[in-house]
Amino acid sequence: MAGKFFLFQYEKDDVVKMRKKHPCGSFEWKVMTVGSEIKLECCGCKRMMVMDRPTIEKATSLVRRGDQVITEKT
Numbered sequence: 001m002a003g004k005f006f007l008f009q010y011e012k013d014d015v016v017k018m019r020k021k022h023p024c025g026s027f028e029w030k031v032m033t034v035g036s037e038i039k040l041e042c043c044g045c046k047r048m049m050v051m052d053r054p055t056i057e058k059a060t061s062l063v064r065r066g067d068q069v070i071t072e073k074t
């Protein structure tokens with residue numbers, strides 16, 4: 001990963017807020033696994049999806065760990 005910089009730090013169980021609403025009405029997804037790709041579960045309908053980092057960085061506006069906001073991008 002040397003030389004690569006990512007604005008967002010993701011860990012398992014973090015909650016990310018998406019810019020776009022899921023069809024079920026939820027904006028929030030829970031991080032299930034972290035690697036070069038990240039697996040997420042929708043907090044609304046429990047649907048799973050896998051996104052690569054550049055895609056997820058563009059799609060998310062906020063990362064939350066418990067009650068703490070880790071990264072917020074406007």
Ligand SMILES: [Zn+2]
Pocket residue numbers: 022023024025026042043044045046047
């Ligand atoms: Zn959903």
